[in-house]
Amino acid sequence: MATTQSTPPCSVSRDGQFRAPDPQVPHSGVVAGQARDIVSARPASRHWHLFFTNAALHAPDPARAVGYAHPRSFDVVAGMVRTLLRGTRSREILDVGCGHGIMSSWLTEDNRVYGIDFVTEMLRAAATRGIVPIQADAMQPPFPEKSFDVVMAVEIVQHMRDTASFILLLAQLLKDDGVLLVVAPSSHSLQRRLYQFLSGIGLVGGTGQLRPALQDPVLMANMLTRNGYVVQTAYTYFPFGRVVRDPSTSDRKRPWATDFAIIARRRSRTVRGSD
Numbered sequence: 001m002a003t004t005q006s007t008p009p010c011s012v013s014r015d016g017q018f019r020a021p022d023p024q025v026p027h028s029g030v031v032a033g034q035a036r037d038i039v040s041a042r043p044a045s046r047h048w049h050l051f052f053t054n055a056a057l058h059a060p061d062p063a064r065a066v067g068y069a070h071p072r073s074f075d076v077v078a079g080m081v082r083t084l085l086r087g088t089r090s091r092e093i094l095d096v097g098c099g100h101g102i103m104s105s106w107l108t109e110d111n112r113v114y115g116i117d118f119v120t121e122m123l124r125a126a127a128t129r130g131i132v133p134i135q136a137d138a139m140q141p142p143f144p145e146k147s148f149d150v151v152m153a154v155e156i157v158q159h160m161r162d163t164a165s166f167i168l169l170l171a172q173l174l175k176d177d178g179v180l181l182v183v184a185p186s187s188h189s190l191q192r193r194l195y196q197f198l199s200g201i202g203l204v205g206g207t208g209q210l211r212p213a214l215q216d217p218v219l220m221a222n223m224l225t226r227n228g229y230v231v232q233t234a235y236t237y238f239p240f241g242r243v244v245r246d247p248s249t250s251d252r253k254r255p256w257a258t259d260f261a262i263i264a265r266r267r268s269r270t271v272r273g274s275d
Contacts, residue, residue, distance in 0.1 A: 052099070072238070072239050076259070077103075077155060078102075078103060081104075082106065084181060085107065085152070085181065088111060091111045091150055092147070093107055093113045093150040094114050094150070094173060096141070096156060096170060097116065097153060097156030097159075098123075098131060099122045100122055104131065104152060105129035105130060112132070114131065114132045114134055115132065115134060116134045116138055116141060118135060118137065118138075120135065123135055139166060146174065146178075147173050147175070148178060149175055149178050150178060151174055153181070155183055155185070157215060163213075164223055167220065171266065174266040175266070176267070177265060178265070178266045179264070179265050180262070181263055182261065182262040183260070184259065185259055186214065186215065186217055186235070186254070186260045187215055188216070188217070189255060189257060189259075190256065191256075191258050217235075217262065221233055221262055230264065230265040231262060232246065232263045233260060233261065233262055235257035235261075236260075237256060
């Protein structure tokens with residue numbers, strides 16, 4: 001996946017001030033994307049751009065600003081991420097849809113962490129947490145293949161229109177033996193499906209808004225396996241936060257698990273169906 005930069009990038013300092021990047025440092029800046037250009041081609045993206053921009057300005061806390069209805073929901077997912085990436089050191093990490101950086105900032109102590117988002121206010125906050133902010137469309141990340149040791153996409157895939165293309169695009173950014181971590185709400189979750197139904201008829205959540213699409217962990221795992229990645233799955237349960245690992249890509253639906261994680265490792269020679 002080769003990319004070109006049509007506009008000069010700029011970086012964001014830890015105090016939230018934009019400045020010119022160092023051209024000698026790879027991935028050193030924010031790719032300056034025009035929000036309207038990014039979102040115009042996909043109506044779903046336009047909805048979420050407006051939603052997260054408004055949330056970044058007005059949400060009472062960072063967890064709500066990135067879409068969590070309750071702080072405990074964030075705690076459960078954050079606990080899963082920490083469990084699965086614990087021990088990660090001296091790595092180049094990309095956090096796609098990083099928001100305020102609260103999901104990956106703990107990794108900055110021992111790693112170099114880059115964060116992609118399209119909301120400027122989010123990226124300013126991420127920069128203060130030690131993350132190198134990149135303003136770009138997540139479907140057009142400004143990096144060549146094999147750029148990162150770890151690529152993480154936490155609770156973002158449900159906002160994308162083409163889930164399969166998005167996941168395979170992220171997987172291509174992995175170095176050999178790199179790890180892709182995708183966390184998403186499960187379509188097999190009875191709790192999630194009930195909430196979707198109630199929000200659809202206006203009893204919970206906002207009305208007239210696009211709701212995140214629940215994801216199937218089995219289909220996602222099988223897709224990555226077919227494309228040559230070594231895949232494991234894990235599940236967590238709201239509100240308890242227990243994380244259960246599943247080393248296989250089994251067809252167990254786990255209806256009580258609210259969220260799942262796909263952990264895919266890129267082999268040294270990955271076989272892909274098509275480019």
